Each structure stands twice: as C-alpha cells, then as structure tokens.
Amino acid sequence: MKLSKEEIKFIDTYLESNEVIYSDIRQEMVDHIASAVEEKMELEREDFYHAFKSYMLVHKKDILKNNKKRWSFSWEAICQFLLFLVKPYMVIFGVLLFFFFKNVNVNLYFSEDFTLKNLFFVLVLTAILFQSGYIHFYLKKRFYTVEKTAVILAIIYYGHLFFFPVFGTEQVSYWTLTVFSFLFFGYVVFFIQELIKFHKHRFNYI
Structure with missing residues (x-):
C-alpha cells in the first residue's frame, strides 16, 4: 500500500x-x-x-x-579530503607550490600592518562567508553533503592560527606556506567538486 x-x-x-x-x-x-x-x-x-x-x-x-x-562530527569528510589530496594532480600542485615558496620570499611583500597570517585569515573568512551565503540565500535548506566539509575548513583555520607567527616581524617558513596554501586551495577545489556532485542529485531531495 x-x-x-x-x-x-x-x-x-x-x-x-x-x-x-x-x-x-x-x-x-x-x-x-x-x-x-x-x-x-x-x-x-x-x-x-x-x-x-x-x-x-x-x-x-x-x-x-x-x-x-x-x-x-564528520570523519567521513576528513577521510575523503585526505584521499583527494593524494591524487596525482594535487601532488603535482603541491610540488609546484613548494618550489615556488622556496625560491620566492613572499614575506617581503607583507608588512606588520598586513601579514601573511592576515591574508590567510581573509581567505578562510571569504570561504566561510561564501559557504554560509550559498546555503542560506541560494539553497535555503541545509544539506549534509554540502555542510560536512566545514569541519575541514575549521581545522585549516585553527591550524593557521597555531603555526603562523603571532607578530608580523617574524617570517613564515616556505614549508608552512606550502602546507597551508596546499590545504586551503585543495579545500576550495574539493568543495567545488562536492557541490557539483551534490547538484547532480539535488532534486531527489524534498
């Protein structure tokens, strides 16, 4: 029946x-x-x-x-993200970032008024605002497949607070720059891919 x-x-x-x-x-x-x-x-x-x-x-x-x-709490999303990071094109991207930051001292382009830490804060904040606006103003409904990635962004944010120098006079090592640039831009690509997959099935939901 x-x-x-x-x-x-x-x-x-x-x-x-x-x-x-x-x-x-x-x-x-x-x-x-x-x-x-x-x-x-x-x-x-x-x-x-x-x-x-x-x-x-x-x-x-x-x-x-x-x-x-x-x-x-979504361990599933973290595992998917880690698997995404070891894909060949992401590994190549990470290697290119490493050689770029090793050979170019980007610290020289920042001052005490606007540090690298400030830049990463702005980038993460932009990603957070985009996701929030996308969910509340475009989707107008909450979807687990979209929001589950937020925990990854939170880890990147708190990680950058811990590993980046507190004061602008200290330089950020190329290792730190490589890791956090790789994680952040990797997250952006990962989130876009998750959105594409989500929209293929979106209209199956009530």
Missing part, C-alpha cells in the same frame, strides 16, 4: 520537528520509514496514523540517534 504525498510530507515534517535538520539525511529516513509503514499497513491492516505511531514508538530512538551521529 503506497503512501500519499500528504502522508510522506507528514513523515518529513515529523522528522524536521525532531531536529533532523539536513534535507538529504531526512529524505533517506523518510524513504526508510515510509517503506516500513507501508509494509506494516499491508500486513497488519492498519491505517497510516496507527501504523506510523506504532512503528516510531519502537524505532524512534535508534533513528534519531543515527541522525546525531552523522551531523555531530
């Missing part, structure tokens, strides 16, 4: 009210719950409301627990 659009929407609204905030995760859960409720209605000759209520009474805790595990 297939559920109506109104009944599927009811399940979606129910999950959203229980803090399943990401539309793509919610869609997976809706599909799973709808299939289970349809089977329950068929086998036990119940109407939608009673079948849904009895199913959620048993499975709600496990379903919502799974949701919290997925959006609290």
Whole structure:
C-alpha cells in the first residue's frame, strides 16, 4: 500500500520537528520509514496514523540517534579530503607550490600592518562567508553533503592560527606556506567538486 504525498510530507515534517535538520539525511529516513509503514499497513491492516505511531514508538530512538551521529562530527569528510589530496594532480600542485615558496620570499611583500597570517585569515573568512551565503540565500535548506566539509575548513583555520607567527616581524617558513596554501586551495577545489556532485542529485531531495 503506497503512501500519499500528504502522508510522506507528514513523515518529513515529523522528522524536521525532531531536529533532523539536513534535507538529504531526512529524505533517506523518510524513504526508510515510509517503506516500513507501508509494509506494516499491508500486513497488519492498519491505517497510516496507527501504523506510523506504532512503528516510531519502537524505532524512534535508534533513528534519531543515527541522525546525531552523522551531523555531530564528520570523519567521513576528513577521510575523503585526505584521499583527494593524494591524487596525482594535487601532488603535482603541491610540488609546484613548494618550489615556488622556496625560491620566492613572499614575506617581503607583507608588512606588520598586513601579514601573511592576515591574508590567510581573509581567505578562510571569504570561504566561510561564501559557504554560509550559498546555503542560506541560494539553497535555503541545509544539506549534509554540502555542510560536512566545514569541519575541514575549521581545522585549516585553527591550524593557521597555531603555526603562523603571532607578530608580523617574524617570517613564515616556505614549508608552512606550502602546507597551508596546499590545504586551503585543495579545500576550495574539493568543495567545488562536492557541490557539483551534490547538484547532480539535488532534486531527489524534498
């Protein structure tokens, strides 16, 4: 017995009210719950409301627990990013960055008023503002596949705060410049690729 659009929407609204905030995760859960409720209605000759209520009474805790595990912290995104960084074209890009920073002292182009640390802060802040604006003003919905990469950007940001000199008079080593330039620009390319993959499946979500 297939559920109506109104009944599927009811399940979606129910999950959203229980803090399943990401539309793509919610869609997976809706599909799973709808299939289970349809089977329950068929086998036990119940109407939608009673079948849904009895199913959620048993499975709600496990379903919502799974949701919290997925959006609290994303090791999956970090692993995907690390695998992306060792792709041949990224390795070549990293080598080119290394030789560039080793042979060009970019510290000479910065002063105490605007340091390399300030530049990286501006770059990371720009990326954060772009992602936030893209989600809130363009997508207007939250998607796990888009937001899961934010943890990578946070690691890069806090890493640059720790490894870059506190005072503008100190020079940044070419190793530090290579690593953080590689991570930041690698993240930008990785995020764009994730967006492209996301948009191929975007309209499958409610």
